[in-house]
Amino acid sequence: MELEVIDETQASGCSSSGCGSTEDQLAHLPESIQNKVQNHPCYSEDAHHYFARMHVAVAPACNIQCHYCNRKYDCSNESRPGVVSELLTPDQAVKKVKAVAANIPQMTVLGIAGPGDPLANPERTFDTFRMLSEQTPDIKLCVSTNGLALPDAVEELSKHNIDHVTITINCVDPEIGAKIYPWIYWNGRRIRGVKGAKILIEQQQKGLQMLTDRGILVKVNSVMIPGVNDSHLKEVSQIVKSKGAFLHNVMPLIAEAEHGTFYGVMGQRSPEPEELQNLQDECSGDMNMMRHCRQCRADAVGLLGEDRGEEFTMEKIEEMEIDYEAAMEKRAVIHEGIIEELEEKRARIAGVSIPSDEPSIPQDTRPVLMAVATAGGGIINQHFGHATEFLVYEASPQGVRFISHRKVDQYCIGNDTCGEKESALDGSIRALKGCESVLCSKIGFEPWGMLEEAGIQPNGEHAMEPIEEAVMAVYEEMILSGAIKNENNDLSALA
Amino acid sequence: MSVEIVDLCVNCWACVDVCPSDAISASNTHMLVNAKKCTECEGDYADPQCASICPIESAILDSGGFAINPPGSLTGIPPETLAEAMNEIQAR
Numbered sequence: 001m002e003l004e005v006i007d008e009t010q011a012s013g014c015s016s017s018g019c020g021s022t023e024d025q026l027a028h029l030p031e032s033i034q035n036k037v038q039n040h041p042c043y044s045e046d047a048h049h050y051f052a053r054m055h056v057a058v059a060p061a062c063n064i065q066c067h068y069c070n071r072k073y074d075c076s077n078e079s080r081p082g083v084v085s086e087l088l089t090p091d092q093a094v095k096k097v098k099a100v101a102a103n104i105p106q107m108t109v110l111g112i113a114g115p116g117d118p119l120a121n122p123e124r125t126f127d128t129f130r131m132l133s134e135q136t137p138d139i140k141l142c143v144s145t146n147g148l149a150l151p152d153a154v155e156e157l158s159k160h161n162i163d164h165v166t167i168t169i170n171c172v173d174p175e176i177g178a179k180i181y182p183w184i185y186w187n188g189r190r191i192r193g194v195k196g197a198k199i200l201i202e203q204q205q206k207g208l209q210m211l212t213d214r215g216i217l218v219k220v221n222s223v224m225i226p227g228v229n230d231s232h233l234k235e236v237s238q239i240v241k242s243k244g245a246f247l248h249n250v251m252p253l254i255a256e257a258e259h260g261t262f263y264g265v266m267g268q269r270s271p272e273p274e275e276l277q278n279l280q281d282e283c284s285g286d287m288n289m290m291r292h293c294r295q296c297r298a299d300a301v302g303l304l305g306e307d308r309g310e311e312f313t314m315e316k317i318e319e320m321e322i323d324y325e326a327a328m329e330k331r332a333v334i335h336e337g338i339i340e341e342l343e344e345k346r347a348r349i350a351g352v353s354i355p356s357d358e359p360s361i362p363q364d365t366r367p368v369l370m371a372v373a374t375a376g377g378g379i380i381n382q383h384f385g386h387a388t389e390f391l392v393y394e395a396s397p398q399g400v401r402f403i404s405h406r407k408v409d410q411y412c413i414g415n416d417t418c419g420e421k422e423s424a425l426d427g428s429i430r431a432l433k434g435c436e437s438v439l440c441s442k443i444g445f446e447p448w449g450m451l452e453e454a455g456i457q458p459n460g461e462h463a464m465e466p467i468e469e470a471v472m473a474v475y476e477e478m479i480l481s482g483a484i485k486n487e488n489n490d491l492s493a494l495a
Numbered sequence: 496m497s498v499e500i501v502d503l504c505v506n507c508w509a510c511v512d513v514c515p516s517d518a519i520s521a522s523n524t525h526m527l528v529n530a531k532k533c534t535e536c537e538g539d540y541a542d543p544q545c546a547s548i549c550p551i552e553s554a555i556l557d558s559g560g561f562a563i564n565p566p567g568s569l570t571g572i573p574p575e576t577l578a579e580a581m582n583e584i585q586a587r
Binding site for chain 1: 512
């Protein structure tokens, strides 16, 4: 079967041109690790614009309960971890991987992430890995786990083509753990509360150490849960770094009542974007922080932030004839081209991105956050009302750096049946909290007024300009117009 | 004697993997227990294994027809203290 050609100009994935461009988080890593991660979309900030990943949902069972997870996972309209539409057998998974790899040659990474815990499904997970490491040797394999069964799986993991493991570690204190994990299944028993959390934490830490001892790359995911583990995660960050994790990814809790999770139903709040950012900043002193994670589904396919899973349902895959040998040759050529382009871009950015010699900006000028609406290509080219996410940049005398993406609550947008238009706009404004300006190609009269009222200056004057240059230009305009009062100077004037 | 899995089951397969009697299988609707094979784990484990890993309250019944994991047993919050727990969580 011939696959329909997807319009490449369509907005998809993250569209920031310079995620991490001024601050390469991976630069301090040994070269051997950098080589391992350079074409991994989840680990390398700029690679995620070029390389794609997919997850196969072969692991339904779980050995613990997390309060942010609902084990009923058959929704096709949601995009978040743990959710999946179609469970696959290992044979089906291999077929799907080959079909996707042949049709999306940028796909370099295959992950098993659930919808349960991959290592609580050792047979299904390892059958899949075994077949893939034999049949698709040009694909990197990775796995994510809650860590409970990890120590027992390290030996088997090290046999396959697996060089990346993600462990979700939300705490190192069992008292805090008991508020996140109501129970674990351990040695034939359900163990509840602090006792269960203690075992889980011990297994996670042991597994982390065993993996790094063997030179297997470990990324640690943490879910930030306000009032439960938020300030505690700084300690977690220090500990996992000291044990050799190479990246820490602090993600916001997703807890909507309609998802049916314990936290959602009970009304546990999610962190505000500002709170998340502050925590990420506080942790970054201790280790590499990952800021471009899009919290994708356990069966996601494509670039980060997009999901092309619909094109590869089992029904459609059954009809495809895949010659993987031929596909591999084509893939190798394409990967080479992408790496070349990436390296060129990395070199170019290293040369121009920091206007530190800009004489007009005093070094003690405070930094400013700005949001950008873009449909891709690294330019400001999206209407405010069409943005489903905003990219947040920080401008400072040191230059412009990408901070995070902020999603707009999608379920309220463009759908007459769910809530008023008012709430969509409120949602966008809430998502922009902490930003002082929003750059977009165009913006309506009504949101303009509401944004101004919220203290966010809309700006449509830099349409079709490169993001970093426009952000710097607006920063300079703000300094000239006196919108950024230099606190230090004010103080000295008072003295 | 046998446990029964009812239609609250979400088909997560966890019980299938831990059953020592190979008594559980998938169906078009939900997991089913073969009553001829199920021993309720007597002699093997203190508690039926399926019910020790099942994430859904009231999805597995014992031979007397009672939920092995009644409401509140898996969240750790009994129904009578639910309102209190909710207030505490919402204050975070």
